[in-house]
Amino acid sequence: MNKGMIMEVKKNYAIALNDEGIMDKILFKQNMEVGQKIFYFEDDVVKATANKAHRYNNFIKSFGSIAALFLLVFTFFNTMRYEQAYAVVSLDINPSIQIEADSNQQIIKVEGVNIDGKNIDFSDIKDISLNDGIDKIKEKLIAKNYLDTNREVLVGYAFIENGDNSAYVDDLKDAIQSTFKTEKVTYVKGDKEDVNEAKTKGISLGRYEASLVADEETKSKIDKAPVKDITSSIKDKENVVQWQAEDAKIADEKAKINDAPVTNINPEVKTETPLKETPPVNVPNKNAESDINNPDIEKEKDNNIKPEKNEVLVLEPEVPPIQSGKDETSTSNPSKGGTSIIIEPNGTIENNTTSGKIEENPNKTPEVPAKTDDTLVSKNTKN
Amino acid sequence: MLECVLIDLDVNGNTSVNELIDKHMPFIIKSISDVTGRYVSCENDEELSVGLLGFHEAIERYDNEKGHFLSFAKLVIGSRIKNYLKGENKHQHSSLEELLDKGLEIKDEYLEQKEDNSILVEEINMLKTEISSFGFTLEDLANEAPKQQATRINAISLSEEISKDEEFTSFMYVKKRLPIKRIVLKFSVTEKVIKRSKKFIISVVIIIDKNFSVLKNWIRK
Numbered sequence: 385m386n387k388g389m390i391m392e393v394k395k396n397y398a399i400a401l402n403d404e405g406i407m408d409k410i411l412f413k414q415n416m417e418v419g420q421k422i423f424y425f426e427d428d429v430v431k432a433t434a435n436k437a438h439r440y441n442n443f444i445k446s447f448g449s450i451a452a453l454f455l456l457v458f459t460f461f462n463t464m465r466y467e468q469a470y471a472v473v474s475l476d477i478n479p480s481i482q483i484e485a486d487s488n489q490q491i492i493k494v495e496g497v498n499i500d501g502k503n504i505d506f507s508d509i510k511d512i513s514l515n516d517g518i519d520k521i522k523e524k525l526i527a528k529n530y531l532d533t534n535r536e537v538l539v540g541y542a543f544i545e546n547g548d549n550s551a552y553v554d555d556l557k558d559a560i561q562s563t564f565k566t567e568k569v570t571y572v573k574g575d576k577e578d579v580n581e582a583k584t585k586g587i588s589l590g591r592y593e594a595s596l597v598a599d600e601e602t603k604s605k606i607d608k609a610p611v612k613d614i615t616s617s618i619k620d621k622e623n624v625v626q627w628q629a630e631d632a633k634i635a636d637e638k639a640k641i642n643d644a645p646v647t648n649i650n651p652e653v654k655t656e657t658p659l660k661e662t663p664p665v666n667v668p669n670k671n672a673e674s675d676i677n678n679p680d681i682e683k684e685k686d687n688n689i690k691p692e693k694n695e696v697l698v699l700e701p702e703v704p705p706i707q708s709g710k711d712e713t714s715t716s717n718p719s720k721g722g723t724s725i726i727i728e729p730n731g732t733i734e735n736n737t738t739s740g741k742i743e744e745n746p747n748k749t750p751e752v753p754a755k756t757d758d759t760l761v762s763k764n765t766k767n
Numbered sequence: 768m769l770e771c772v773l774i775d776l777d778v779n780g781n782t783s784v785n786e787l788i789d790k791h792m793p794f795i796i797k798s799i800s801d802v803t804g805r806y807v808s809c810e811n812d813e814e815l816s817v818g819l820l821g822f823h824e825a826i827e828r829y830d831n832e833k834g835h836f837l838s839f840a841k842l843v844i845g846s847r848i849k850n851y852l853k854g855e856n857k858h859q860h861s862s863l864e865e866l867l868d869k870g871l872e873i874k875d876e877y878l879e880q881k882e883d884n885s886i887l888v889e890e891i892n893m894l895k896t897e898i899s900s901f902g903f904t905l906e907d908l909a910n911e912a913p914k915q916q917a918t919r920i921n922a923i924s925l926s927e928e929i930s931k932d933e934e935f936t937s938f939m940y941v942k943k944r945l946p947i948k949r950i951v952l953k954f955s956v957t958e959k960v961i962k963r964s965k966k967f968i969i970s971v972v973i974i975i976d977k978n979f980s981v982l983k984n985w986i987r988k
Contacts, residue, residue, distance in 0.1 A: 385792070385793035385796060385797070387809060389887070389982075389985055391891050391894075391895075391905050392891075392895070392905045392906075399905045399906060399908075399909050401982070401985065401986070403985060403986075404916065404919070405912075405919055405923060405971075405986040406912055406914070406919065407905065407908050407909035407912050408909060409906075409909050410806075413804060413805045413806050414804060414805050415805050416805075416806065418888050418891055419885075419887040419888040419891060420806075420808055421808065421809040422806035422807060422808050422809060423793075423796045423800070423806065423807045423808075423809060424806055425793070425797060425800075428806070
């Protein structure tokens with residue numbers, strides 16, 4: 385027991401000077417006054433060191449919990465972002481491969497969709513750009529000899545978020561085009577729902593999109609049908625853009641250059657195809673449709689043009705997936721066709737100079753002409 | 768009975784009641800403090816005397832069948848204190864005459880104490896301002912004052928020596944620190960001793976030099 389004089393009263397403790405000249409911190413109790421002389425016990429003494437340690441502990445604790453919180457929050461957001469694919473691209477050669485990429489065109493995930501695809505290990509293709517990733521995928525495919533027998537590539541792509549993705553599409557097509565130079569590439573566009581649908585059906589996005597437009601026979605065996613069959617069955621459908629292998633183009637190149645002026649392209653009018661390559665694809669359709677809508681004179685022209693068009697496999701312009709393609713094109717095209725016909729010279733010149741189409745136009749094959757012709761003819765007759 | 772208590776506590780049979788009380792003073796105070804939830808004040812003996820009476824009563828009424836004496840005593844003291852506190856409250860609400868009587872009595876004591884305290888409080892506040900001008904607080908002093916009695920006594924005697932020397936004190940007040948080198952030379956103590964308890968030495972020098980008599984008496988006690 386000590387006899388002490390209270391020197392200072394604070395919120396949680398008081399300082400007492402005991403009769404031996406020691407200052408002690410003692411617990412606060414009621415009715416304490418400075419100058420009061422009291423009896424106190426060892427129990428009442430607040431240990432200074434313990435107090436300090438406590439405070440230190442508290443600081444560490446709060447700091448630690450804040451740090452942990454930050455860690456949690458950031459890892460959470462990171463994983464969220466990680467899982468959020470911006471674009472989904474599927475490649476069907478024989479192995480079906482699905483690529484998920486983020487908005488910076490960095491590959492998040494590459495996986496095989498069918499059995500052949502799953503047999504290939506894509507785990508090292510990650511966090512690199514789409515371009516490099518597709519290159520690597522091709523290397524793997526070549527290593528496994530898949531590209532020896534299959535010369536056709538079916539590309540399906542879709543964006544998880546709506547908005548203007550035209551630049552992205554350009555880059556994507558560039559990447560694929562530059563990689564699969566010697567293969568025939570067919571593009572189909574899908575949307576978010578299609579990705580999920582394809583996933584539930586266990587087929588690649590490309591095949592799923594193809595199944596939507598393909599004929600019944602192909603549709604029934606869409607998950608197993610060779611890519612070649614699929615592409616051939618859907619090539620004249622809307623929403624499909626097809627590309628020829630490069631070696632085939634070279635032969636046509638000379639003819640193309642001459643033809644180029646004749647093909648009227650209005651890039652500004654184009655709705656969904658920002659690609660340099662796409663315009664030629666669309667041209668035939670426009671011309672065809674414009675022909676339909678326009679007098680016979682125009683038709684003659686069209687006939688002349690047709691041979692050139694033949695190189696282009698795809699008949700219809702890309703249309704946003706949600707809209708019903710045919711109606712759209714038929715309604716919108718007439719005007720385009722009309723304009724193109726009227727301004728023919730200007731339009732062509734512009735295209736040649738600005739977009740350097742001359743090089744691109746050549747990309748056409750002799751292989752397809754017949755078919756395109758047929759389709760065109762059929763359309764014409766229909767209309 | 769006292770005999771029973773002595774047997775239970777296992778102490779010398781010749782111990783008188785006063786010796787017993789003296790010996791158990793801390794116990795009594797602790798018992799009071801536990802009941803009231805406050806520190807027992809040295810000046811306000813009301814509670815303390817009630818507690819002492821309780822303790823005495825416990826000795827009188829104790830026999831060995833009632834368990835340990837100390838727990839029994841604590842019980843008795845506790846109930847006496849409670850009764851006293853209740854009674855005090857009742858008094859405050861009792862008749863005007865009684866209140867005046869009591870009030871006057873209490874007031875006198877209160878005034879006495881207040882005067883006593885005011886000097887003390889003044890001294891404490893002056894000490895606080897002084898040491899804060901030296902850059903530390905009572906809290907620092909509480910944390911750093913020498914815990915060992917021998918060290919403390921040394922420091923206090925050293926402080927007394929220093930406070931006698933005008934040269935040192937003036938230096939201290941001007942420079943706000945101790946002239947450690949010169950102190951070491953003059954009083955032949957080690958630098959370590961001074962440095963370790965310099966805050967304590969400074970405050971003691973201030974207390975002596977400024978003649979804070981109440982505090983001074985308290986320390987010397």
